[in-house]
Amino acid sequence: MSNITLIPAGFTLVKFDADQVRELIGQTMAEVGFPADVAVTIEVDEVLPHPLTASLVDIVDGEAKLWFTGGCFESPKRQTGLSVDHTRVELGSAFLRAKDRLSEGFVNAPRDEELDDRQRTIWDAYAEGRLVALGYPVRVQRRRYTFRLYGGFNDVADAAFARLWSGDALSWNDLSAMADELVAADTRPPRKKSLRKETLRSAPAA
Amino acid sequence: MSDPFKPRAAFAPWDRRELPGLFTVEESARRVGNYKWLEMRLFESLGGWVATVPELDVKLVLGRHCYHHAWHAELMDKRLPELREMNTDRLCEPANPEMAAFVEALREPEAPEHTIEKLVGIFRVLLPRKIAAYTYHMNATSRITDSPTQRSLGFMLQDEFEDWREGEMLLQSLIETPDDVERAARRQSELEQLILAAGGIAGPGTLGSETVTEGASV
Amino acid sequence: MRKQLPPEMLARDSRFVRTSIMDQVMDPRNAKMGERDLGSARLQPERPAAADRARNLMHGIFTGEIQALEGAGRTTFDFDDEQAPFALKLDMARQCWDESRHVEISVKLGDWMGTEIGEYSEATFLYEAACAPDPILRLCGVNRALEGLAIDVFNTMKEFGDLSGDPVLEFCEDWMLADEVTHVKMGSDWLRRLTADDPERRERALDFQRTVDKLFSLGGFRGESEDNPIQLARAFRSMAGFSTDEIDELAEIAAQAQLDAQAMVAGSS
Numbered sequence: 178m179s180n181i182t183l184i185p186a187g188f189t190l191v192k193f194d195a196d197q198v199r200e201l202i203g204q205t206m207a208e209v210g211f212p213a214d215v216a217v218t219i220e221v222d223e224v225l226p227h228p229l230t231a232s233l234v235d236i237v238d239g240e241a242k243l244w245f246t247g248g249c250f251e252s253p254k255r256q257t258g259l260s261v262d263h264t265r266v267e268l269g270s271a272f273l274r275a276k277d278r279l280s281e282g283f284v285n286a287p288r289d290e291e292l293d294d295r296q297r298t299i300w301d302a303y304a305e306g307r308l309v310a311l312g313y314p315v316r317v318q319r320r321r322y323t324f325r326l327y328g329g330f331n332d333v334a335d336a337a338f339a340r341l342w343s344g345d346a347l348s349w350n351d352l353s354a355m356a357d358e359l360v361a362a363d364t365r366p367p368r369k370k371s372l373r374k375e376t377l378r379s380a381p382a383a
Numbered sequence: 384m385s386d387p388f389k390p391r392a393a394f395a396p397w398d399r400r401e402l403p404g405l406f407t408v409e410e411s412a413r414r415v416g417n418y419k420w421l422e423m424r425l426f427e428s429l430g431g432w433v434a435t436v437p438e439l440d441v442k443l444v445l446g447r448h449c450y451h452h453a454w455h456a457e458l459m460d461k462r463l464p465e466l467r468e469m470n471t472d473r474l475c476e477p478a479n480p481e482m483a484a485f486v487e488a489l490r491e492p493e494a495p496e497h498t499i500e501k502l503v504g505i506f507r508v509l510l511p512r513k514i515a516a517y518t519y520h521m522n523a524t525s526r527i528t529d530s531p532t533q534r535s536l537g538f539m540l541q542d543e544f545e546d547w548r549e550g551e552m553l554l555q556s557l558i559e560t561p562d563d564v565e566r567a568a569r570r571q572s573e574l575e576q577l578i579l580a581a582g583g584i585a586g587p588g589t590l591g592s593e594t595v596t597e598g599a600s601v
Numbered sequence: 602m603r604k605q606l607p608p609e610m611l612a613r614d615s616r617f618v619r620t621s622i623m624d625q626v627m628d629p630r631n632a633k634m635g636e637r638d639l640g641s642a643r644l645q646p647e648r649p650a651a652a653d654r655a656r657n658l659m660h661g662i663f664t665g666e667i668q669a670l671e672g673a674g675r676t677t678f679d680f681d682d683e684q685a686p687f688a689l690k691l692d693m694a695r696q697c698w699d700e701s702r703h704v705e706i707s708v709k710l711g712d713w714m715g716t717e718i719g720e721y722s723e724a725t726f727l728y729e730a731a732c733a734p735d736p737i738l739r740l741c742g743v744n745r746a747l748e749g750l751a752i753d754v755f756n757t758m759k760e761f762g763d764l765s766g767d768p769v770l771e772f773c774e775d776w777m778l779a780d781e782v783t784h785v786k787m788g789s790d791w792l793r794r795l796t797a798d799d800p801e802r803r804e805r806a807l808d809f810q811r812t813v814d815k816l817f818s819l820g821g822f823r824g825e826s827e828d829n830p831i832q833l834a835r836a837f838r839s840m841a842g843f844s845t846d847e848i849d850e851l852a853e854i855a856a857q858a859q860l861d862a863q864a865m866v867a868g869s870s
């Protein structure tokens with residue numbers, strides 16, 4: 178655990194137990210097979226509540242940098258409380274994507290903030306599909322709805338989702354090609370095809 | 384080409400309706416007033432219970448059935464002036480104090496643990512009684528003179544049958560243990576005693592026997 | 602069964618958890634959130650976290666529908682024939698059936714959007730407004746104020762469904778919207794009928810409605826600017842019996858609530 182940094186070290190705005198979060202981080206890393214020798218920084222913006230869910234995963238100078246809104250880990254049933262299930266799935270998905278980024282097939286993947294919503298939703302579905310195989314409490318229909326929202330409410334998008342859900346050893350080129358396929362099949366007006374990128378992280382303090 | 388001016392009988396050969404009926408205008412109105420009162424108390428009870436049952440499917444069914452019985456009350460309310468009862472509130476009353484006591488007992492359960500008791504009262508005691516009484520009314524009254532009442536009762540019976548089936552199925556799915564069977568049977572027995580004392584939803588003679596109006600058959 | 606069932610007695614199965622008002626009010630993130638510039642709060646597909654925000658809102662609508670069903674049901678039961686006329690009770694029974702269908706629609710929509718029953722905590726504000734001791738206050742607080750809000754919410758969600766190309770969401774919202782317009786109209790009609798000779802009672806009822814409207818415009822939740830997550834649906838409101846003056850007044854209440862919220866944040870930082 179020595180090369181893992183949790184920011185903040187202790188939570189003051191939410192009732193998350195930082196030790197429990199650290200334990201879940203260690204457990205998830207082991208379960209998804211994230212290399213133990215890679216330094217990891219996990220930043221949680223505890224100001225942003227559920228349902229403001231967002232996360233970013235990048236590898237910078239060989240180190241994994243993960244950022245989450247507090248809402249990702251928060252229980253929708255108990256305000257400011259931690260949901261172990263949600264935390265495990267969010268961490269699991271993020272560590273799988275970080276692991277992807279460390280691999281040969283993803284060296285050409287853009288940084289998370291540069292991904293458009295369609296590319297991001299494709300990658301998320303690929304990650305969560307693999308979490309199902311590991312026995313994580315993933316909610317397939319939730320992911321499918323998000324996928325349709327950004328990928329399109331059509332048969333091509335549904336077929337793509339099914340491929341991702343059982344996908345293995347895909348590369349960034351595979352995911353990127355799929356994004357192009359979804360764009361071509363999307364009959365929504367162009368404004369919705371090129372969804373404007375706006376992140377919660379870039380929100381500056383007033 | 385057939386002759387459109389050839390005289391024909393007013394009743395087609397297959398129309399076997401006859402004039403005589405067992406009810407006078409007053410008797411039909413009295414019963415319709417009892418039905419309206421009962422349908423009102425029933426839809427209010429179902430409406431009140433919606434908030435007290437934790438089972439989501441039961442909650443939604445009660446909400447739906449609440450309207451069915453309100454519509455029945457409305458049909459009966461509209462029929463009363465047509466039966467010379469211009470003050471539609473006057474006959475809107477329980478058949479007798481025993482019937483009022485039955486309804487009081489029927490709507491008494493409140494606790495969220497008492498869904499079986501609530502449903503038994505409606506679906507194993509009251510609805511079968513209503514089906515019987517409405518069927519009797521339909522069969523006993525003149526199919527010609529009182530056919531507006533009959534037509535409404537026909538619609539109402541259709542609801543009653545379907546609602547009874549739905550409620551009975553809910554009950555069968557809620558009764559899971561021998562203890563539950565006992566509870567349901569006990570509740571049914573308590574309420575049956577009360578409605579027996581009332582003589583049925585329209586009082587003694589609900590299903591005939593005592594209220595046949597002599598000379599009403601023409 | 603008693604008359605007047607308090608909100609804490611609403612029966613729910615084990616999946617449901619009640620929102621803790623204390624947790625909500627005491628949440629230290631509230632002030633910090635106000636300091637952030639998170640962009641427009643309007644619910645649109647291109648906004649961050651749109652999927653989870655839409656799911657959260659839909660679950661709120663789902664529990665609101667349950668309470669609307671319960672509230673209408675209680676209004677058929679809580680009053681005797683003098684306090685609530687027969688025809689009013691018939692309308693409330695009809696509303697029971699409609700709200701029952703809305704719950705069914707919301708459950709199916711939840712399945713579609715991947716939301717579980719009870720996934721989010723439930724606030725009981727709608728039912729609380731349905732506990733007023735005068736039926737006409739209930740019709741103003743629930744039918745006119747809160748179901749008026751439902752018109753705004755459904756219209757916003759319908760637009761969200763349209764923009765995102767979601768055929769199911771748009772279909773469901775459009776049907777529910779039709780029913781809600783009817784319910785708001787019921788409130789408007791009964792207000793006029795029952796208070797025709799009692800201006801004082803009418804004023805009390807409208808006051809209650811204003812209070813509820815103000816409460817739910819709180820912090821700029823509903824309004825007519827880009828900053829409001831829920832947009833005021835003028836056309837549907839006028840269909841439901843709101844006069845232009847009344848809609849203007851509501852817009853003013855909403856705008857004022859937003860200014861109050863901004864002033865509060867400025868004062869706390």
Ligand SMILES: [Fe+2]
Nearest residue numbers: 666669700703
């Ligand atoms: Fe509704």
Ligand SMILES: [Fe+2]
Nearest residue numbers: 669748781784
């Ligand atoms: Fe409604």
